[in-house]
Amino acid sequence: MSRSALVARLAILGLLVAFLVAPQAFAPVFAPLNEYGAPAIYDQGDLLELALSHLWLVLIAAAASTVVAVALGIFVTRPAGAQFLPLSRTLVNVGQTFPPVAVLAVAVPLVGFGQAPTLIALFAYGLLPIFENTIAGLESCPPPVLEAADGLGMNAWQRLRQVELPLAVPLIMEGVRLSLVINVGTATIGSTVAARGLGEVIIAGLLSNNAAFVLQGGLVTALMAILLYDGMRLLEQRYLPTSRN
Amino acid sequence: MQRIDRLGVLLSFSGALALTLLPLVVFKANRIVPGEPRALLDLVPTAALALYFTLAVAAAVAVFIQSPRIRLLTALIGIAALAIAVASAADILTPAGNRVVRVAPGAGFWIVLIALGLLATDALTRLRPGPVLRVATLVVFLAATLAALGSGFFDDLSIMREYAVNATRFAHEAQRHLLLALGSLGAAVIVALPLGVLCHRQPRLRNAVLGVLNVVQTIPSIALFGILMAPLAAMALAFPALAALGLSGIGAAPAAIALFLYSLLPIVGNTVVGLGRVSPAAVDAARGMGLTAGQILRQIELPLALPTILTGIRIVLVQNIGLVTIAALIGGGGFGAFVFQGIGQTAIDLVLLGAIPTVVLAFSASVVLDALTDLTRRVPR
The missing domain is CATH 1.20.1440 (de novo design (two linked rop proteins))
Structure with a gap:
């Protein structure tokens, strides 16, 4: 990332934090959107708390789906799991056609209202990109490299740990980033089933015809998604050797 | 064995x-x-x-x-x-x-x-x-x-009972759902294809357009629906002629526009990628045969990029069919109306009456477009 792009991201981050900590200072910006003196800043809850709860929900779901998806991806690309590979590919394709609302709606009768159905929907929805990219990453290791690893006398576990996974990491991380961005947006729908998050702000705006609420809920969510994506990429380039290029 | x-x-x-x-x-x-x-x-x-x-x-x-x-x-x-x-x-x-x-x-x-x-x-x-x-x-x-x-x-069975109660509305919402998903896709193809070709020719335009569309993609759908409500309501108020045409702040109009905006990125992106993958040798050969730039685009570049473009269209259609469910929150109709009504009444049968057809629709769209993509890939080059 170039220096100017980095500065721009930091500026956006600063603006976002400033808005969440002291939203009333931004009231003049949003006030023109509303008529008849309707509140310009969300007043039915603490924006910072909602944003953190939103982020927390997304991160927990993403962590769980990363662990499960990477483990499954490794399993189906080993000889022991080879019989599951064709089905896994089809499931990845079919699963992506499931609308998030449907996943959410089906989870509600199972676990009730609140955070739980949202977590399940985010988890299930986040699995696919990571699983898909884990398989793609592991399968893209060049055969000569694998043969060299065998030639060095590595056993299957060593080969996976020291050769295949490091080579697959850039693709796997891309899947994680993708699923994070999708989930930051999807989590807003969770508010229709009473999960605490920024969707609350948007839905309050829809219900009371308050465009300022809708806009601030949407903007905070979008900025969070963008910053999360770029932040992850920055961390990868710094700490994961195979991601540097 | x-x-x-x-x-x-x-x-x-x-x-x-x-x-x-x-x-x-x-x-x-x-x-x-x-x-x-x-x-x-x-x-x-x-x-x-x-x-x-x-x-x-x-x-x-x-x-x-x-x-x-x-x-x-x-x-x-x-x-x-x-x-x-x-x-x-x-x-x-x-x-x-x-x-x-x-x-x-x-x-x-x-x-x-x-x-x-x-x-x-x-x-x-x-x-x-x-x-x-x-x-x-x-x-x-x-x-x-x-x-x-x-x-x-x-x-x-319970779901069929729920259907029997809602049979006329079901047909109406199904029609609404398809119309919204396909209509916004059609509009997006008309705009995104030329835009993709332009972006392919102009790298600077490409970065700007894809950057903006990437940001649009991160705006959560319910927010984008909501953000569009205010200006549309204002427009309907200011121009009665538009209001007479059915434009209003709530309902199908903001939903259709939001879906259109979400549809642009995958199609523009895949058009650019598809055109970028066309081998320069093929284009050179066509030029050597005396084809004009327009002919090269229509007869060489677009047909070769078609499978990639169709993949983008598949992504958009599947995504739109899913997103239309959310449009029900702003009165846009579609199967989502049953889902949210069912969530509100804690009536799971009603939720399923909305959710199952949506999944079937999205899945069918994906199968059909995948098949189309495969067929275009098989055209002898």
């Missing part, structure tokens, strides 16, 4: 576990209360025994038989037996003329159905059907399902 199929073992084990621990049928005194499990064997002994026998055979086939055709056939027979057993239980449990009680498939039913569905899917995947055969299979499967549902045999 491996004797035991591990996937078959997993599926049979999950199915058997679900059958012993979870109910196949639940009985509800009305549509909102939680159901109480009922034993299938007490209700319809013959159908239940036939079902258990069929499932045992399916499990044996899944574990020991490798032939995909036989596996597919047993899985389909299993699904039919499952549906028939549960429907006859519903028939027995429902007092004649009673419109209040609900007999719903239980958790056991859904898990066994998923296990059988996975078995069938796996068999189909291993058969590697060509694009035409895939679409034909889909059409036959949909037709058989619709015929079965239309026969009246399943009318006592």
